[in-house]
Amino acid sequence: MADGVDDGAVPGLPATSWAVLGLLSFGRELSGYDCKKWADRSLGLFYWSPSFSQIYSELRRLEAAGYATSRLVAPESGSRDKRVYRITGEGLAAVGAWAGTAPVDPPVLKHGPLLRLWLGHLLEPDRVREILTGHRDHAETLRGRAAADAAEAGAEEAWAYPLLTLTWAERYYAAERDLADAMLADIERAERAETVVTTEKADKAERDEGER
Template sequence: MSQELSTTSYALLGLFVFEGPESAGMTGYELKQRADKTLRFYWVSPAMSQVYTELDRLVGQQMVMASDELSGKRRTRRYRITALGFESLQGWLNSSATDFPTLKHPVALKLLMGALMQPDRLRSMLKQYVDDLAVSRADLLAVRTGLGDLEAFRYPALVAEWGLDYYDAETEIVTALLEKLAGLPERPG
């Protein structure tokens, strides 16, 4: 009997689907790279140790199979999704409730306590955040461009477009906040 999988496990299973049936699979390192290039824009990209922990769990539940390749004295372990893993992923996609996202926003948290900061420092923090948004947006735009208009990548492309719209909206919100904070005088001491 399989235990309930974490959302991270399902996210990793989903990353295997893009490999195709002829693929030799991915190493844990390659899976982590793919997570860093994709998940980081809309989900937490798991740490390397978490990737291997989840892979061990998925292998134990026969949702992923592992095979070893030897090259000289070096052993490489590759992972592939199994039919059971694919079935479990589809079940999760089609039947689980969609939770409302929990916003963990360090900039908003600091703004909440903005009365404890000098207004100039607060404005500087928000300006830096707008700059960081531009960098992340450029990274995501490169991902979206790389996906092209291939049918196989239709849904990842839609998520990338959603992310681009998110960065645009977030930039607009923070720019408006900066305008509201423009006239605040520095506090003494």
């Protein structure tokens, strides 16, 4: 037993709560703005990109559960105090128990561009290429963002494992980019093959007509 959490016990909180508590588990005292910034630069690349309202809602939930504490501090500039949060011992034990024992949900792939490709017979070929090219460019943008965030995270000693997730994100979006390129090449090959078949059919029809 550690800090009031039984071994293997996982309190009933939504995964988003554990994600926010996880942001606090690296030992820093964070404001809601800090949590949003770190979520966008790590979690947002592979799991969840929360709004500020979601961040603050989860922080209040965690504080009510005894998993975090907060205090007001004077800002470095400006006139308003800000509230910063720190994980408690009970919170650290709880998020550790959740990470170690809760069932791991398999990833659910909802791939919008691939759905449009599946419906390509209803679209003009140029529209299909436009969708895949847009997806390719978007994936490359996210790959670059992951690479930049990974380079910055490398300076944070406590972020060794988040750095691995950023490296994974960089590889994932590189693969998405390459898959889009491969699909565009497949479409081009299919269209060339269809043109050849159509031409051969037309030639055969013309020969048959000439033999009559």
